[in-house]
Amino acid sequence: MKKTIITIIAVGVLALCAGTAYLINNNVNDLDETPQNDSLVYFKKNTNLPDNIDVFAKDGEKTSDVTPAMWQVTAPNGKSMYMLGTMHVQKEESYPLPEYIEQAYRGCDKLASEINNVDVDPFYESCTPDPALKKDDSLKKHLTDEQYSDLKNYFSENGMDISDYDKYAPWYVFQQLNALGESSGEFSATIGIDRVLKISANCDDKENLSIETHEAKDTMYSSMPEDVIGLLIKKHCTTTKEQSAAALEEQYEAWKTGDTERLCELTYDYSGLTDEEKPIMEKYYQQFVIDRNKIMAEKAKEYLEQDHQVFFIAGVSHFVGDEGIPELLKKDGYTVERVN
Numbered sequence: 001m002k003k004t005i006i007t008i009i010a011v012g013v014l015a016l017c018a019g020t021a022y023l024i025n026n027n028v029n030d031l032d033e034t035p036q037n038d039s040l041v042y043f044k045k046n047t048n049l050p051d052n053i054d055v056f057a058k059d060g061e062k063t064s065d066v067t068p069a070m071w072q073v074t075a076p077n078g079k080s081m082y083m084l085g086t087m088h089v090q091k092e093e094s095y096p097l098p099e100y101i102e103q104a105y106r107g108c109d110k111l112a113s114e115i116n117n118v119d120v121d122p123f124y125e126s127c128t129p130d131p132a133l134k135k136d137d138s139l140k141k142h143l144t145d146e147q148y149s150d151l152k153n154y155f156s157e158n159g160m161d162i163s164d165y166d167k168y169a170p171w172y173v174f175q176q177l178n179a180l181g182e183s184s185g186e187f188s189a190t191i192g193i194d195r196v197l198k199i200s201a202n203c204d205d206k207e208n209l210s211i212e213t214h215e216a217k218d219t220m221y222s223s224m225p226e227d228v229i230g231l232l233i234k235k236h237c238t239t240t241k242e243q244s245a246a247a248l249e250e251q252y253e254a255w256k257t258g259d260t261e262r263l264c265e266l267t268y269d270y271s272g273l274t275d276e277e278k279p280i281m282e283k284y285y286q287q288f289v290i291d292r293n294k295i296m297a298e299k300a301k302e303y304l305e306q307d308h309q310v311f312f313i314a315g316v317s318h319f320v321g322d323e324g325i326p327e328l329l330k331k332d333g334y335t336v337e338r339v340n
Contacts, residue, residue: 045202046118050191055200056105057096066094066256069263069319070101071326073312074335075304082108082339083300083325085263085316086194087255089187089248094256097193100339108311111201112209112303115217118198119208129222131172139166139173147230154237170229171221177236184245187252194313211299211314212292220287228284231277255316258338264320290323297328304334 049055057063074080082104096102105111133139139162140148151173152162158180165173189195201208239247247266254262268285270278296318303310319325326336 044119046199047203049196049199049203053092053095053191053196055095055097055196056102057099061096063096063098064094066098067258068101068255069258069260069316070104070339071319072337072339073300073304073326073329074337075301076333077304079304081300081304081310081312083312083314083319084193085255085260085319086192086313087252088192088194088315089184089189090191090193091186091188091252092191093186094193095191104311104339105197105200108206108309110207110209110303110308110310111197112211112299112310112312113194113198114211114314115214116198116208116210118195119202120214129218131168131222133167133169137167139168139170142170142226143230143233147234150234150237169222170226170233171224174229174233174236175221177233184241184248187248194315197311197313207308209303209310211296211312216295220292224287225283227280228287231280232284235272260316260320263316264324267317267320289317293318293323293325293328297325297332300325300329301332301334 054061069085071083072080073083084101084104143151148162154177155162155165165176198208200206251263251266253259254266267289270281273281296314300312303312314325321327330336
């Protein structure tokens, strides 16, 4: 009997190894193990563009009327690079993208975005920080009574039960809340400019680079102070759908006209906060926006030292204000010009 069990296990292990070898062998040309992607194994590249849009204009087709902010950055060595501020959710009316964006894209052989997540290994999620709380711990212990009550009401209004999340850390719960709001009305994350350009890069055999690492992005959430996460949860749960839709529409209107001053006001928004809450929100902006801007600016400098032509795209909030990427690069002696 023991021999039979051992034989079955051995056969199973051999079958698993053979299956893994088959997957790797058949995807060898599509593996991506670059340091920018945390040395993770990526599988077949995603080349499935959304059917409802044309990313760029075809012969005789008119482009959209959007004119989002784009910059040309020139290093002291004379090498230049284009940078585009994006929104991660988008409307169909934004496509086909205007000609100046297409020219920047066509002229590059590498596309750099915040994270190359369109080709990610489906097993990657198991590598993220463990969001589960210890056996004798609960979500309620990490939130104020008001925050927990707001969250409970929000879940109830959306047909969910807070007890399903009671054993998870607040940062993980906040991530789930964000995921629920990725698409709204005419806006969809499926046609976000970052996403469609990354898939287009796969179609056109351009390399996708990650400006940030998966590990750093995950750690950013899991290491946020609990007073910050608690405030973000409260703000999310007490904002009505109508208010969220209006705020997203306002951001879109500023984005599509390249109004960076208005975008800066919308990025660093303290409206509706108490005097006690404003310093907490300031900590969030420091960690989630400003600190990341510094990392992205340093990455841009690295790309400008390479022989390859890189098109640099990231959320438009990272490009506005005195702590935005363009201003940081200017301070370091780079020439930064808006593309009209």
